[in-house]
Amino acid sequence: MANKPGTQARFVLFDVLYDDGSRRSNRKVPAELLGGLDGDLPARKEIEDQDNEIAKASGKAALSITSMERAGGKKR
Numbered sequence: 001m002a003n004k005p006g007t008q009a010r011f012v013l014f015d016v017l018y019d020d021g022s023r024r025s026n027r028k029v030p031a032e033l034l035g036g037l038d039g040d041l042p043a044r045k046e047i048e049d050q051d052n053e054i055a056k057a058s059g060k061a062a063l064s065i066t067s068m069e070r071a072g073g074k075k076r
Contacts, residue, residue, distance in 0.1 A: 013071035014043055018063040026071055044068060 010031040016024045027050070033042040044065060055062035 012040075012043065014040075014047065014068050015071050016047055016068045017066045019066050020063055022063065027068075040068075040070070 011028040012031050012034055013026045014029060016027055018024070027047050029043040029046045033046055034040055047068065048062070048065065051062040051065075
């Protein structure tokens with residue numbers, strides 16, 4: 001049975017460049033965090049939080065974000 005329209009979670013994808021030169025593509029951020037006066041700024045916090053959780057689980061230090069852009073979009 002198909003889901004009703006509007007009940008599916010919506011995400012915005014970001015490509016993230018880190019200080020060490022590595023890049024992670026298609027990082028998911030919930031769409032409801034974005035927009036308004038802050039634009040895509042809340043996405044950086046969300047991705048940093050995700051990175052910290054990954055770092056905690058892996059035992060490696062989280063990397064600092066140099067820049068990020070919407071996947072297929074312009075730099076933020």
